[in-house]
Amino acid sequence: xxxxxxxxxxxxxxxxxxxxxxxxxxxxxxxxxxxxxxxxxxxxxxxxxxxxxxxxxxxxxxxxxxxxxxxxxxxxxxxxxxxxxxxxxxxxxxxxxxxxxxxxxxxxxxxxxxxxxxxxxxxxxxxxxxxxxxxxxxxxxxxxxxxxxxxxxxxxxxxxxxxxxxxxxxxxxxxxxxxxxxxxxxxxxxxxxxxxxxxxxxxxxxxxxxxxxxxxxxxxxxxxx
Numbered sequence: 332x333x334x335x336x337x338x339x340x341x342x343x344x345x346x347x348x349x350x351x352x353x354x355x356x357x358x359x360x361x362x363x364x365x366x367x368x369x370x371x372x373x374x375x376x377x378x379x380x381x382x383x384x385x386x387x388x389x390x391x392x393x394x395x396x397x398x399x400x401x402x403x404x405x406x407x408x409x410x411x412x413x414x415x416x417x418x419x420x421x422x423x424x425x426x427x428x429x430x431x432x433x434x435x436x437x438x439x440x441x442x443x444x445x446x447x448x449x450x451x452x453x454x455x456x457x458x459x460x461x462x463x464x465x466x467x468x469x470x471x472x473x474x475x476x477x478x479x480x481x482x483x484x485x486x487x488x489x490x491x492x493x494x495x496x497x498x499x500x501x502x503x504x505x506x507x508x509x510x511x512x513x514x515x516x517x518x519x520x521x522x523x524x525x526x527x528x529x530x531x532x533x534x535x536x537x538x539x540x541x542x543x544x545x546x547x548x549x550x551x552x553x554x555x556x
Contacts, residue, residue, distance in 0.1 A: 386551030392437035394543035407434025449485035472516040482506035
């Protein structure tokens with residue numbers, strides 16, 4: 332499954348230059364925006380933008396350890412800011428980054444053997460985004476890239492013994508995470524919606540013999556300025 336996702340990501344990155352078809356003609360106003368024309372329809376996009384995002388996560392933990400491997404999905408918040416800049420005047424290709432507080436984790440077991448893991452991070456993404464306009468103010472925005480994250484807080488809850496431990500301070504999970512991010516957004520004027528998936532590549536478990544990785548699906552809503 333992970334190999335298929337990585338192959339899909341590579342195909343998306345390789346396809347980005349092709350998506351800027353030669354039928355488009357571009358010019359730009361260096362102060363405000365770039366203006367493009369497709370047929371008789373004019374579209375415009377800002378060369379720089381700052382955005383606010385808030386959304387929901389559906390996350391899980393994959394691990395070689397049966398104690399950590401998450402059989403259930405855990406919900407959480409995702410909130411932060413995004414900033415993007417145009418990479419070339421010849422096509423609507425953008426570099427986007429930002430800073431997010433994101434709640435990840437997972438669940439394992441059931442009944443007396445039930446565990447939940449709260450793994451909350453400050454996350455920094457670095458993405459390549461292409462804005463394909465389907466109207467004067469509407470765009471479809473596929474993107475791909477990576478992320479790094481630092482754990483801030485979180486608890487492990489053992490429902491059988493009714494005890495809780497710190498996910499990071501008590502030596503169960505490492506604070507540093509990183510991986511790939513793929514997704515697609517839709518922009519309408521200032522309104523922005525997107526869906527993405529994080530493929531954790533860093534081993535976030537303290538046990539080096541058992542690989543443990545985060546996985547997270549996110550739905551965001553926001554505005555761009």
